[in-house]
Amino acid sequence: MPAEKLTKVRVVGSGLIGTSIGLGLIQRGVVVEMIDSDPTSASLANDLVGGATVVDPELVVLAMPTSQLSMVIEGEIALNPHSTFIDVGSVKGEVEVKVKTISALSRRFLPTHPMAGREIGGAASARADLFQGRSWILTPSQDLEQSSKDLVLELINLLGATPIELSAADHDRAVAKISHLPQVAASLIAKQLTGTPAEWMELAGQGLRDTTRIAGSDEALWKEIIYSNRVELQQLLINLQNDLGSMIESLDDPEKIAGLIAAGRAGRALIPGKHGGKAREYSFLPIVIDDKPGQLGAIFNECAAMDVNVEDLNIEHSPGQLSALITLALSHSDADKLSSHLSSIGWNVHPIRK
């Protein structure tokens, strides 16, 4: 456990991320004050969070677009001369540069990026559990004091996230590929829907919905992220454009089409298990159950009795249907063990999928 103890936190910026941090901290017994340049937003956030006036906080969270950091940072240092600072912006190279130019900051400012969000913003969308199980990236400078780092690690721990250290440059390259590229692509795919007849749109299935979900994101937020990381993003967009060109040229050749689709499947397979954690390979055990209360509980009781840990669960059923298909994600050995056991006591277990 860190030596420092987090008791008072000032959150400057009362949007989705700031308010979610406030909500999560209050639940863990930390006193929080929510601040915003817009008094109405600050008032709403303090009401939602249960905020109170905080003097001399151990930690100041600057939860605002990176372009606005410069406007507040000098004032915040003057106001909180003993505090540690973090930001939560999506691009870290420019923050690193900014911190280096302010000598009073370099030992107690830690640029961070929580890998969590929603496609809807604002304090009203905030959730205390927004960071639960997510990665929270730190890009510390060499000057950073250990006590400051310990405070930030305690914050991340309190919010249920997992800290990951990267250089600012690696961070920006990584998020260009795994976050900013898919955002731009999803937006441009969704843009193609403009003008489509409503009766055609009614045919849309889950594939279109999933592929374009993040296209619902806010342009005010994303214009800044994309602009800030444009150097890393540019080549990735050119590569995608070239591959689109290859597909267009391959439309008369089924085998070339298959090659591009297969390359996509191979790329997709690089995404690890769930939740931004370490890649885990699961076995999937399908079980057909009666769709009524008590069935799931009975299965989980059998899991507990066999010391089997359920990693994930999917339930598929339709209204009016009498049975449901549940699929448990398990370690390979747990899947084998549970499958044999459930079969032996009469459950309708289907073959394991690896």
Place this chain on the structure above:
Amino acid sequence: MPAEKLTKVRVVGSGLIGTSIGLGLIQRGVVVEMIDSDPTSASLANDLVGGATVVDPELVVLAMPTSQLSMVIEGEIALNPHSTFIDVGSVKGEVEVKVKTISALSRRFLPTHPMAGREIGGAASARADLFQGRSWILTPSQDLEQSSKDLVLELINLLGATPIELSAADHDRAVAKISHLPQVAASLIAKQLTGTPAEWMELAGQGLRDTTRIAGSDEALWKEIIYSNRVELQQLLINLQNDLGSMIESLDDPEKIAGLIAAGRAGRALIPGKHGGKAREYSFLPIVIDDKPGQLGAIFNECAAMDVNVEDLNIEHSPGQLSALITLALSHSDADKLSSHLSSIGWNVHPIRK
């Protein structure tokens, strides 16, 4: 209700779609025989479905890639001289042409396309409820007999889907935009992940997962769909390529970036409610539990005791973390009831999200 009555159906092709049709029909009391060019597949499908030998079926479902229709269609007409026929392929223009060339077929063959699927194929992935709440497109010719059409409408009704009539040309234009374009784009986005360091991939969030989910699809299936609909798809891919070019040229201009992201959000907003069918609204109840066997079982026992039916469940946790966040999808009233109950007996229940 239609005058004809569906009692016996022959399903030729024992993959995901054919076997799901078989499963759904058997549950509604229809006798089904599953056929496949591969005897092992046919045997598996008949076992899964509970199939039986069918003579003189009212309806023959040709559930195979369109390229294979020609190989079986003459034999099937000879074998089933009184039957109505449908196919279930993803592109309809070429089927319309094919049917017109066989005079014995034109009055009793209805090209169809159920808007349902999974990114995993094969009989083992089949589900009786695959078509529940989905659209099922019909592209009837003017020659089609009403009695044949009634039989097909009964099939669609039995499987819980909603029939929608379109011309074959409109169908192919619509699916190019809402299905084939997102598939190609998702595959090419996923292709960009090739060679990404594993530690960067571990940062992947739900956005990348959703955007590339359908990139996991089978290239053998999709090469044929894309090739078959290449005429409609080509211009859509060129448009997307041009918009990518605009984004690349706009990277130095935040307002132009915002314009493209906003256009994407507007396009996304054209997609109607969920599942293309009847919308179901859930409440979501987050609960933080210790990540160990027995916890889920205990919760489901409480659900059963309170007569609460769990509609869906999401589990989020990271290796090494001691707690997990589970989110139950429930009816609004069940969510209120369960939340109060679990709180009162000491579970760590978070506020309900609607």
